[in-house]
Amino acid sequence: MSTAFSSTPALPVESSDLVIVGAGIVGLAHAYEALRRGLTVTVVERDRRPVGASVRNFGHCCVTAQHGELLALAHRSREGWLRAAADAGLWAEEAGALVVARSATELAVLEELRDVRGPDTVRLRTGAEVARTLGRESAPGGPDGVVGGAFLPEDLRVDPRAAAPGLARWTQTRPGGRILWGTSVTGVESGTVHTTRGPVRGERILVCVGHDLDRLFPGAAEEHGILRCSLNMARVVAPARFRTHAAVLTGTSMLRYDGFTATTAAGPLAAEITAHSPELTAIGANVMFTRLPDGTVLVGDSHAYDETAAPFVDEHTSELLLEAVGEVLGAGPLKVVERWQGVYASSPSGPLLVRDLAPGVRALSVTSGIGMTLSFGLAAASLDGTLPATAG
Ligand SMILES: Cc1cc2nc3c(=O)[nH]c(=O)nc-3n(C[C@H](O)[C@H](O)[C@H](O)COP(=O)(O)OP(=O)(O)OC[C@H]3O[C@@H](n4cnc5c(N)ncnc54)[C@H](O)[C@@H]3O)c2cc1C
Structure with a gap:
C-alpha cells in the first residue's frame, strides 16, 4: 500500500518540547493534546505508517462499560476524540x-x-x-x-483504519509538529532519544510503544508484568x-x-x-x-x-x-x-502503565484492551498532571 507519510525530515532536527516514541493512538493523542497546548512535538515511529494495535481494532470507544477512575478518564477521552475528529477531519460517530x-x-x-x-x-x-x-x-x-x-x-465509534493515520497527517501539517517515520528508537535517556538515524533531542520524552515497552525498558515492562x-x-x-x-x-x-x-x-x-x-x-x-x-x-x-x-x-x-x-x-x-x-x-497488575524512567522520560502503555477508549483522556491527564491513581 502506498503512503503519504514516507517523507521524513533528515536528522539532525532541532530540539522539541516533547519527543514521543510511537505513532499509535496513544502517542498521537499525546501529540494532538501537546500541540493544542502550544508545545512543539516530534514523533518518532519505526514504521512508515501506523500499523500497530491502533489500526487493528474495532474502533469502539467503550465509555459506559468502564468503571471508577477509568470511567472518568473515558468520558474525558470522549470529549477529546470529538474535538480531534473535528480538527483533523476524522470519522467519529456518536453511534453508541x-x-x-x-x-x-x-x-x-x-x-x-x-x-x-x-x-x-x-x-x-x-x-x-x-x-x-x-x-x-x-x-x-x-x-x-x-x-x-x-x-x-455515550459510547463512540471511530474508524480504526483512518483515525491514527488521519491524526498523523494532522500532526505533521501543524506548525511545531513533526513525525520521523521509518526511524527506530534504540535507547532513551533524559533529553535524548537515540534512533537508527541519529539522536533526537527534546525537553521531555514520552515512550508510547504499547506492548513493545519490553524492547526498550525490559525492567519496567517486567515489573508491571506486561x-x-x-x-x-x-x-x-x-x-x-x-x-x-x-x-x-x-x-x-x-x-x-x-x-x-x-x-x-x-x-x-x-x-x-x-x-x-x-x-x-x-x-x-x-x-x-x-x-x-x-x-x-x-x-x-x-x-x-x-x-x-x-x-x-x-x-x-x-x-x-x-x-x-x-x-x-x-x-x-x-x-x-x-x-x-x-x-x-x-497486564495482571492493572490497565495502565505510567512510569517515570529518568528525569523528563515517561513511559505510558495502556495494558488492557481499551487504548482507543482511553487515549485522549490519558493524553490530556498526563499533560495536565492529573492522571488517576490507577495509573501504576
Ligand atoms: C484486535 C484488537 C481490538 C481492539 N479493540 C479495541 C476497541 O474496540 N476499543 C478500545 O478502546 N481498544 C481496543 N483495542 C486496544 C487498542 O487498540 C490498544 O490499546 C491501543 O491501540 C494501543 O495504542 P498504542 O499507541 O499504545 O499502541 P500501537 O498502536 O501498537 O502503537 C505503538 C507504536 O509504537 C511503535 N514503536 C514500537 N517500538 C518502537 C521503537 N523502538 N521505535 C519507534 N517506534 C516504535 C510501533 O511501531 C507502533 O506504531 C483493541 C486491540 C486489538 C489488538
Whole structure:
C-alpha cells in the first residue's frame, strides 16, 4: 500500500518540547493534546505508517462499560476524540453501543448497570427492539435467542483504519509538529532519544510503544508484568439488513469490562457462559462487532496471552467467532474479506502503565484492551498532571 507519510525530515532536527516514541493512538493523542497546548512535538515511529494495535481494532470507544477512575478518564477521552475528529477531519460517530442479552442472567447485568448509571445512560431494550437494530428476522427467545439488551448512547465509534493515520497527517501539517517515520528508537535517556538515524533531542520524552515497552525498558515492562495479548479478527460483508453503526457487544463482553463485572449479577455469568459455550470460553472470546464507514463489519475476537505472541492465526478459533457473530445476527455463513491478528499490551497488575524512567522520560502503555477508549483522556491527564491513581 502506498503512503503519504514516507517523507521524513533528515536528522539532525532541532530540539522539541516533547519527543514521543510511537505513532499509535496513544502517542498521537499525546501529540494532538501537546500541540493544542502550544508545545512543539516530534514523533518518532519505526514504521512508515501506523500499523500497530491502533489500526487493528474495532474502533469502539467503550465509555459506559468502564468503571471508577477509568470511567472518568473515558468520558474525558470522549470529549477529546470529538474535538480531534473535528480538527483533523476524522470519522467519529456518536453511534453508541448495543449490548445484546440472550439470557435472564445477561439481562440482569444490564438492569443492574441501568440502576447504577441511570436510564438515560443505559437504555434497556426489548428483544424485538434489539432484533430490529440487528436486522434480524425476529427475536426467538430460548438459548440462542435475544431476550433484550441495552443501548449505551455515550459510547463512540471511530474508524480504526483512518483515525491514527488521519491524526498523523494532522500532526505533521501543524506548525511545531513533526513525525520521523521509518526511524527506530534504540535507547532513551533524559533529553535524548537515540534512533537508527541519529539522536533526537527534546525537553521531555514520552515512550508510547504499547506492548513493545519490553524492547526498550525490559525492567519496567517486567515489573508491571506486561504480556502480549493476541486476538483473531476478521472483516466480513454485512448481512443485507444489518445497518447500525453502534458497536454490538454480547454476554461474553460482559465478562471483560469492569462496568459489567462490577455488578453483582455478573457473578453467575462466567459459569453460565462456560456451561453453554465452553469453546468460546476456551479461546477467551469477546463476541462483538462494529461496522466500518464502507459498510463492512469488523468481527472478533479471541484472547491469548504470552510474553512473545505466537504468529499463527488458528482457523478453528476464527470459525468459532464467525459462527458466534452469525448467531447474534441471525445470519447464515458470513463472507470473510480479510483476517488479521491484533496484539496489545496486557497486564495482571492493572490497565495502565505510567512510569517515570529518568528525569523528563515517561513511559505510558495502556495494558488492557481499551487504548482507543482511553487515549485522549490519558493524553490530556498526563499533560495536565492529573492522571488517576490507577495509573501504576
Ligand atoms: C484486535 C484488537 C481490538 C481492539 N479493540 C479495541 C476497541 O474496540 N476499543 C478500545 O478502546 N481498544 C481496543 N483495542 C486496544 C487498542 O487498540 C490498544 O490499546 C491501543 O491501540 C494501543 O495504542 P498504542 O499507541 O499504545 O499502541 P500501537 O498502536 O501498537 O502503537 C505503538 C507504536 O509504537 C511503535 N514503536 C514500537 N517500538 C518502537 C521503537 N523502538 N521505535 C519507534 N517506534 C516504535 C510501533 O511501531 C507502533 O506504531 C483493541 C486491540 C486489538 C489488538
